[in-house]
Amino acid sequence: MAELRIVGVRKAYGRVQALSRVDLTVPSGALVAVLGPSGCGKSTLLRCIAGFEALDAGEIHVDGRRIASPYATTPPERRRIAMVPQEGALFPHLAVVDNVAYGLDRSARKAGRAAAVLDLVGLTGFQDRMPHHLSGGQQQRVAVARALAPRPPVVLLDEPFNALDAALRAELRWDVWQALRTDGATAVLVTHDQAEALSMADEVAVMRDGKIIQSGPPELVYRCPADPWVAGFVGEAVWLPAVRDGDRARTPLGTVWVTPADEGVPTGPVRVLLRPEQITLAPPSSPGTVVATVVRRDFYGHDAMLALRLNDGTPVAARIFDPAAVPPAVGDEVGLRVHGTARAFPPNEHPDHAPPSTPSAPDT
The missing domain is CATH 2.40.50.140 (Nucleic acid-binding proteins)
Known part of the structure; x- marks a missing residue:
């Protein structure tokens, strides 16, 4: 477990301000959903946390250790931050267990860590299957297992349920939530799906135009929105004079x-x-x-x-x-x-x- 702290982060692409003084704290072991419409900057924020984008201003800390600033940055491979992409991106030539064990050292492999995280995501008995023999939902479970396998301090989920049908999405959300909880992972979920954010997250951070407009427990954001835009974005609203x-x-x-x-x-x-x-x-x-x-x-x-x-x-x-x-x-x-x-x-x-x-x- 590790606390993730984002302080005053800015990121621009030319004249486009993708992130504007973003402040966000993800408590150790918590799941925070960054919720916003397409183009609001939420994926850019995830890429900055992962180390794929350099910061123009601000700092990012994991467990009290600074991993990013405009002047000094830890390379992505040394941050020990795992990412689950929108599509599983599994190695097609490797069996499920080998996909999961790919980033593990020899001792973790011998200790059966790959089998343990496959059990966490409900794929016991699927170790020897090839990715093309799995459904879309099963492939995403393997991607989550692979992210959890090395016990990273932070797991980033980039709209991982987008390509799934509604019924499978709801089932997989619950299973992923349980796996993250059981493994004690600190997680950031990026999504534009209000139901996904409200049902999964300990806290919801609503983003618009590169800024966090409101953050807090899902019930608070839904019942006490900070402004009319947030009210209309997180759920259906009835406005009366x-x-x-x-x-x-x-x-x-x-x-x-x-x-x-x-x-x-x-x-x-x-x-x-x-x-x-x-x-x-x-x-x-x-x-x-x-x-x-x-x-x-x-x-x-x-x-x-x-x-x-x-x-x-x-x-x-x-x-x-x-x-x-x-x-x-x-x-x-x-x-x-x-x-x-x-x-x-x-x-x-x-x-x-x-x-x-x-x-x-x-x-x-």
């Missing part, structure tokens, strides 16, 4: 409890954030509800997402989790209630360049 009065705000869905995003959130006009799972359905005649019309329905099996429009034209979204419930049809009227606390932001803050946060309602 509101008037704040103390710890409450009047919205088109009624009066809700609010937590200001910062001390600069005024009393008076604000924008409030709700998550779709905070909006629940009831019969339209139920007391204390606001009537809305269903304008779109996306059914996913384990849940359903509804795009709705209030009578005043405000678009909202609600997520239904009950697998036994039949979601209302497009055109149906439903009653809506809000559960939990909303997040209040200044009215002039907008999620610029954020992905769509609520299902768009078709014009009617």
